[in-house]
Amino acid sequence: MTANLRETAARLLAEGTVQLVLGWERGTSPLRTTPLFARAPGDAERLVYDPTCDHNLSGYLGRLKEGRVALVARPCEARALVEQVRENRIARDRVLAIGLPCSGMISRRALASRLADRVIREGRLAGDRLVVAGDGWQEEFPWAEVRDPACQGCRLPDPGIYWLAPEASAPPEGDRFARLEARSLLSPERRREEFRQAAERCISCYACRQACPLCDCAECFTDRAAPALLGPTADPSEAMLFHLVRAMHLAGRCVDCGACARACPVGVDLRHLHLALEREGAERFDHRPGVDPAARPLVGSFRPEDREEFIL
Amino acid sequence: MKERPAMAVFLSCDQLPAVLAASAERGPTWVAAGRGEDSGFIPYRPGLCLDREAGPTRRTLKEVFLPRAEVLFGYETVDGVPRLHPAAPSDLPRVIFGVRPCDARALALLDPVFEEPPHVDGLWAGRRQAATLVGLGCDRPGPACFCPAAGGDPLGEEGLDVLMVPVDGGYLVRPLTERGRAWTEPLGLPPARPEQLAAAEAVADRARERLAGGAPVDLQATLASGFEHSLWDRLHERCLGCAACTYLCPTCHCFDVGDEDGRRWRRWDSCMFPTFTLHASGHNPRTSGKERMRQRLMHKFCYYPERRGRPACVGCGRCVEICPANVDLRSVLEQLKGVRA
Amino acid sequence: MNAASATWEPKIVAFLCHWCSYAGADLAGISRLQYPPNVRVVRVPCSGAVNPIYILKALQRGADGVLVSGCHPGDCHYLAGNLVARRKFALLKRLLEQVGIEEQRVQFSWVSAAEGQKFADVIRKVVGDVKALGPAGFLSKAGRASCP
Numbered sequence: 001m002t003a004n005l006r007e008t009a010a011r012l013l014a015e016g017t018v019q020l021v022l023g024w025e026r027g028t029s030p031l032r033t034t035p036l037f038a039r040a041p042g043d044a045e046r047l048v049y050d051p052t053c054d055h056n057l058s059g060y061l062g063r064l065k066e067g068r069v070a071l072v073a074r075p076c077e078a079r080a081l082v083e084q085v086r087e088n089r090i091a092r093d094r095v096l097a098i099g100l101p102c103s104g105m106i107s108r109r110a111l112a113s114r115l116a117d118r119v120i121r122e123g124r125l126a127g128d129r130l131v132v133a134g135d136g137w138q139e140e141f142p143w144a145e146v147r148d149p150a151c152q153g154c155r156l157p158d159p160g161i162y163w164l165a166p167e168a169s170a171p172p173e174g175d176r177f178a179r180l181e182a183r184s185l186l187s188p189e190r191r192r193e194e195f196r197q198a199a200e201r202c203i204s205c206y207a208c209r210q211a212c213p214l215c216d217c218a219e220c221f222t223d224r225a226a227p228a229l230l231g232p233t234a235d236p237s238e239a240m241l242f243h244l245v246r247a248m249h250l251a252g253r254c255v256d257c258g259a260c261a262r263a264c265p266v267g268v269d270l271r272h273l274h275l276a277l278e279r280e281g282a283e284r285f286d287h288r289p290g291v292d293p294a295a296r297p298l299v300g301s302f303r304p305e306d307r308e309e310f311i312l
Numbered sequence: 313m314k315e316r317p318a319m320a321v322f323l324s325c326d327q328l329p330a331v332l333a334a335s336a337e338r339g340p341t342w343v344a345a346g347r348g349e350d351s352g353f354i355p356y357r358p359g360l361c362l363d364r365e366a367g368p369t370r371r372t373l374k375e376v377f378l379p380r381a382e383v384l385f386g387y388e389t390v391d392g393v394p395r396l397h398p399a400a401p402s403d404l405p406r407v408i409f410g411v412r413p414c415d416a417r418a419l420a421l422l423d424p425v426f427e428e429p430p431h432v433d434g435l436w437a438g439r440r441q442a443a444t445l446v447g448l449g450c451d452r453p454g455p456a457c458f459c460p461a462a463g464g465d466p467l468g469e470e471g472l473d474v475l476m477v478p479v480d481g482g483y484l485v486r487p488l489t490e491r492g493r494a495w496t497e498p499l500g501l502p503p504a505r506p507e508q509l510a511a512a513e514a515v516a517d518r519a520r521e522r523l524a525g526g527a528p529v530d531l532q533a534t535l536a537s538g539f540e541h542s543l544w545d546r547l548h549e550r551c552l553g554c555a556a557c558t559y560l561c562p563t564c565h566c567f568d569v570g571d572e573d574g575r576r577w578r579r580w581d582s583c584m585f586p587t588f589t590l591h592a593s594g595h596n597p598r599t600s601g602k603e604r605m606r607q608r609l610m611h612k613f614c615y616y617p618e619r620r621g622r623p624a625c626v627g628c629g630r631c632v633e634i635c636p637a638n639v640d641l642r643s644v645l646e647q648l649k650g651v652r653a
Numbered sequence: 654m655n656a657a658s659a660t661w662e663p664k665i666v667a668f669l670c671h672w673c674s675y676a677g678a679d680l681a682g683i684s685r686l687q688y689p690p691n692v693r694v695v696r697v698p699c700s701g702a703v704n705p706i707y708i709l710k711a712l713q714r715g716a717d718g719v720l721v722s723g724c725h726p727g728d729c730h731y732l733a734g735n736l737v738a739r740r741k742f743a744l745l746k747r748l749l750e751q752v753g754i755e756e757q758r759v760q761f762s763w764v765s766a767a768e769g770q771k772f773a774d775v776i777r778k779v780v781g782d783v784k785a786l787g788p789a790g791f792l793s794k795a796g797r798a799s800c801p
Contacts, residue, residue, distance in 0.1 A: 027638035027640070028632070028638060028640040028642070028643055029455060029456065029632065029633070029638065029640070030455065032638045033638065034550060034637055034638035034639070034640075035549075035550045035637055037546075037549050037550075055636060055637055055638075059552070060549075063601075109349070112348050112349070116347075117347035117348035117366070118365065119365075119367055119452070119454055119455065120455070121455055135452055183751070186753075187753075188753035188754075188755060189753065190753070191751065191752055191753030192752060192753035192754070192791050193753075194752075194753075195751075195752040195753065196791075201350075203371075203380060203559050203560070203580075204380075204555075204559075204580075205554050205555040205556040205558075205559045205560075205582070206554050206555060206585075207552070207554035207555075207556040207636055209554070210552035210553050210554035210636075211552055211554070211636045211637075221706065223585070223586065223587045225587075225590075228570070229706055229710065231570070231572045231577075231794070232381060232568070232569070232570025232571070232572055232577035232579045233381050233572060233577055233579070233794070234379065234380040234381035234382075234579065235794045237713045237792055237793065237794050240709075240713075240752070240792060241706065241709050241710065241713060241792075244705070244709055244748060244749075244752070245705060245706050245709065247748055248705045248741075248744065248745060248748060251744045251748075259636075262636065263552075263554070263556075263636035264349075265349060265370065265556040265560055265634035265636075266349050266350070266370060266371070267348075267349035267350050272751060273748060273751050273752070276747050276748065276750070276751045277744050277747060277748060279747075280743065280744055280747040281744070284743060285740065298740070298744075299737075299740060299741055299744065300737060301737070301740075302733060302736035302737050302739065302740055304726070304736065306736065306739055306740060306743070307743075308726075308739055308743075310742070310743065310746060310761065311739065311742075311761045311762060311763055312760060312761065312762035312763075312775050312778065
């Protein structure tokens with residue numbers, strides 16, 4: 001697959017069909033990849049594609065100056081692209097999405113937890129198996145055991161968004177909302193405690209916001225000075241407000257790629273907030289993000305018959 | 313010949329919990345605890361111990377001395393007269409246990425920033441004067457570590473009061489300062505045997521061997537001449553513009569101030585944010601990620617060395633490990649060699 | 654609710670739409686209807702103009718409960734502001750549920766300019782609900798002065 005991708009990318013660049021191909025190349029640490037901005041046909045040789053490609057590339061599209069670009073797109077990139085097109089953030093004809101089949105990606109957090117946070121010195125994929133080694137130890141197991149939970153029950157985007165659709169995509173099966181089902185048993189006290197702990201851990205580096213392909217407001221509400229919506233303190237309530245407002249702002253737009261949780265340097269994972277809003281959008285308003293570039297926005301639109309049983 | 317201020321003693325692994333408990337009895341003691349992304353310095357509680365296998369903590373020692381946000385002073389008007397209430401540093405740790413040499417060195421790099429007369433930061437200085445730093449040498453540097461290239465050492469002593477070197481069955485404990493002696497002596501530990509001293513040397517050699525290579529941090533002249541180089545246009549491309557690298561950097565120390573409810577707060581700020589240089593007029597001299605990333609690298613590897621004689625990087629490798637896009641400082645510095653005019 | 658002493662009274666921030674609910678509150682007043690004095694009213698142009706952060710900020714800065722009230726569907730001065738708000742509030746409720754914030758802390762109502770009695774009833778209900786829950790605490794800034 002990688003060979004095919006490189007060849008396609010090199011051809012697109014050589015023919016001048018696009019000025020840039022956005023993909024991944026091998027990173028500097030074990031099992032890491034890093035975004036590649038390929039501008040010359042020769043650069044395409046560095047493209048790689050495997051389950052260690054864990055960063056969502058679509059977020060870069062908005063800042064590219066090139067007129068026409070090719071995006072190496074898994075379902076995550078493609079769903080984000082649907083939303084970007086839907087919101088007129090990207091002109092549809094500027095982006096050729098090269099669709100790739102995806103069976104999920106490795107979660108570095110799941111891997112670290114499986115290895116009890118031992119230091120990984122080497123890591124490689126051999127087919128379906130992951131081989132990792134450190135000081136005096138080596139382990140080998142199917143990489144799917146450390147697949148990102150976000151990949152479970154992946155939704156394929158609208159095929160219409162691809163320029164070159166993936167030949168065969170068999171995303172991991174399962175119920176996307178299973179995580180919420182498990183949470184539905186938690187008491188409100190437990191949920192508050194959980195959220196408070198996450199907020200205390202959060203260092204407000206905004207890696208989640210920056211890694212999100214759809215968190216691309218010209219000015220984030222956190223940066224407002226007049227009125228300042230967040231205070232100058234390190235009180236956990238500031239982080240709580242940030243994460244709640246971010247979740248509201250992504251309601252109906254979040255494509256559940258999990259980039260936010262993977263980007264967090266201190267292990268905060270609040271994807272269930274986004275997922276809860278996605279489920280409410282689907283069940284109550286029949287809205288599914290990342291599918292239809294012509295869909296009306298979830299927040300900001302309405303149907304006269306929207307239920308209002310909660311209103312006094 | 314460097315004079316050893318005191319003889320090295322040996323602390324066995326079994327004794328460690330008792331030593332920590334004893335230290336906590338004498339004064340608030342903080343410990344490097346946890347592994348991976350949930351690690352940092354936290355107040356001692358019974359049962360808390362060092363984890364020899366753990367690398368440097370994710371959250372840095374900087375947080376203890378320069379908290380994420382703190383009150384500088386309170387203010388109010390009483391009968392028309394404005395009054396200030398300066399803040400005193402609260403929760404002063406007396407002993408910090410398990411400090412890696414890179415983190416201690418980072419504090420030493422920051423001291424002149426906060427303590428150089430005439431502008432002495434009372435909060436920083438107060439905390440620094442109160443604390444005894446008990447270091448833990450690195451026998452197994454992580455894959456992202458490059459302290460020797462940054463002028464440090466896996467068994468570096470700068471900034472520490474005591475250095476512990478992990479050896480078989482325990483730690484070689486070496487007081488480095490008066491304060492360190494005051495902490496070590498009451499423990500009544502036996503002097504280290506010659507083979508333990510030799511083992512400590514071997515630990516150092518092994519660690520240094522691992523750390524060969526690294527990154528070219530000595531770039532002051534190169535960067536000074538290459539501010540306008542076209543390389544900067546591409547260098548920042550992958551950078552997302554979050555503050556993970558700066559907030560978890562042990563030497564990044566920029567802050568902003570803000571008021572709320574009659575209190576003036578100081579809070580971490582990052583040169584990677586657009587608001588960092590946003591003027592009241594709406595003008596922003598650093599318009600894109602290019603200028604912001606350039607500033608971060610210039611400050612660390614050009615401006616700081618110009619003023620203080622050495623780069624503001626200790627090679628702890630945290631920024632390498634945590635960058636969501638795997639922008640690796642080591643390879644960025646390698647590329648920056650090319651900006652020489 | 655140990656903090657809820659016998660004398661504790663909840664603080665409720667009510668965002669009222671200028672065209673209907675605010676006038677409804679006025680009517681309750683000039684009709685001399687009795688309702689609990691725990692409400693601080695913030696007049697807004699439309700319930701659709703209530704950004705969720707206003708609600709969260711109110712809870713952060715010392716409110717124990719929040720009420721947002723607008724025109725009945727079909728009565729919006731801006732035609733559909735309240736219908737847009739309705740969706741936003743439905744989603745906000747789900748979000749607050751995920752972090753364990755009690756459902757009755759944040760409530761919504763439609764009150765027209767002619768419904769002085771309904772306004773009094775809504776306030777009585779919201780105050781009673783929040784009183785039963787006790788002080789908010791969770792989202793509020795620990796130990797800092799709240800709005801007087």
